[in-house]
Amino acid sequence: MERTSVGIILNGVTGRMGYRQHLVRSLLAIREQGGVPARDGSRIWPELTLVGRDENRLAEIAGRHGLSAYTTDLDAALADDAHQIYFDAQVTTQREKAIRAAIEAGKHVYTEKPLAEGFLASVELARLAAAKGVRNGVVQDKLFLPGLRKLKRLVDGGFFGRILSVRGEFGYWVFEGDWQAAQRPSWNYRAEDGGGITLDMFPHWHYVLEQIIAPVTAVTAVTATHIPERVDETGTRYRATADDAAYGIFELAGGIVAQVNSSWAVRVHRDELVEFQVDGTHGSAVAGLRDCRIQHRGATPMPVWNPDLPVTEAFRAQWQTVPDNGEHDNAFKVQWEAFLRHVVDGEPFPWDFLAGARGVQLAEAGLRSAREGRRVTIEEIPR
Numbered sequence: 001m002e003r004t005s006v007g008i009i010l011n012g013v014t015g016r017m018g019y020r021q022h023l024v025r026s027l028l029a030i031r032e033q034g035g036v037p038a039r040d041g042s043r044i045w046p047e048l049t050l051v052g053r054d055e056n057r058l059a060e061i062a063g064r065h066g067l068s069a070y071t072t073d074l075d076a077a078l079a080d081d082a083h084q085i086y087f088d089a090q091v092t093t094q095r096e097k098a099i100r101a102a103i104e105a106g107k108h109v110y111t112e113k114p115l116a117e118g119f120l121a122s123v124e125l126a127r128l129a130a131a132k133g134v135r136n137g138v139v140q141d142k143l144f145l146p147g148l149r150k151l152k153r154l155v156d157g158g159f160f161g162r163i164l165s166v167r168g169e170f171g172y173w174v175f176e177g178d179w180q181a182a183q184r185p186s187w188n189y190r191a192e193d194g195g196g197i198t199l200d201m202f203p204h205w206h207y208v209l210e211q212i213i214a215p216v217t218a219v220t221a222v223t224a225t226h227i228p229e230r231v232d233e234t235g236t237r238y239r240a241t242a243d244d245a246a247y248g249i250f251e252l253a254g255g256i257v258a259q260v261n262s263s264w265a266v267r268v269h270r271d272e273l274v275e276f277q278v279d280g281t282h283g284s285a286v287a288g289l290r291d292c293r294i295q296h297r298g299a300t301p302m303p304v305w306n307p308d309l310p311v312t313e314a315f316r317a318q319w320q321t322v323p324d325n326g327e328h329d330n331a332f333k334v335q336w337e338a339f340l341r342h343v344v345d346g347e348p349f350p351w352d353f354l355a356g357a358r359g360v361q362l363a364e365a366g367l368r369s370a371r372e373g374r375r376v377t378i379e380e381i382p383r
């Protein structure tokens, strides 16, 4: 079958996300399936150039996957007309500079979240990309996870009646790094290196709430650094300067109230690492990454508060599982396929820089709310 080759610069491919989700699970998987169908009947074929700081590690990754193109020279890669797309999965602090250069070089840009460290910088990137006419997108992977797709299907089908509230629980214990190695990179715990759970997770909660439930109109947040000292990858003790927990109340259009707890200092007593409970007048649902369970108003039990008696009902057993009703591919890969079709065929891609900027706006508003001890309203970004 005829191929439509698309040259992609992949920056940050030695990192957790860049390697596992974007290179292996998305782009190499797309090549293994023979590309992505294009409108003209050809197959969109990603041609990959790996970019990073360490040539040996790039060579090793390239070799492991039968790739030949890699370089430590981003400018040279951006100057090469063979590349149409720049993708960024670097640490957050390095992103803005690289994306500016990519836009300047006329590349279409796809990036991990958050789009930039600050709201103004994010909006500026959206404006620059629009002015240059390059296509742009930000990873919003949670939208493509089976659990949240099922939740969206319920909303679209009118299952809930009037939605009243959302409660989200995200988190797990991230080891301090002394007696057991930390399972997340240490930069996440240093504000000066772009770390912090608010900047990391509020962009996710923003698009989940906005696109599945309703737009966010205000936030009230309390943040904490519960673990003040950690041990890094080299065994050196460091001060955690970033928040490792954020307790947020989000007001949504239509009077819906969403509360989401995010914490790297909590132990899991849940079925999944993130769960959202949505309560509506006609039914409720609990959605995780994969599964989604529902309880309809007609099947709602009538608990009676009586602390003198043991619990008489098996509450969890009173929920029904929502079926898959279709195949659910890797969430990052599904969004990559959409971005490739956006670049090649101009298919709609609503998860653009402006959408990414709204996520950073919410993170910044959450941090301001916590700092100033007040509710912060979310202003609409002028186009």
Ligand SMILES: NC(=O)c1ccc[n+]([C@@H]2O[C@H](COP(=O)([O-])OP(=O)(O)OC[C@H]3O[C@@H](n4cnc5c(N)ncnc54)[C@H](O)[C@@H]3O)[C@@H](O)[C@H]2O)c1
Pocket: 011, 012, 013, 014, 015, 016, 017, 018, 052, 053, 089, 090, 091, 092, 094, 112, 113, 114, 139, 141, 185, 200
């Ligand atoms: N979509 C998601 O669910 C999700 C999950 C985790 C992380 N992320 C985002 O992905 C990005 C990367 O996160 P990660 O967990 O893969 O981090 P990581 O530390 O594993 O990888 C970071 C990458 O950036 C590179 N890098 C470039 N300049 C650097 C510098 N000056 N210092 C240190 N590293 C530098 C590293 O070599 C590495 O390739 C972050 O922006 C993060 O917010 C997204």
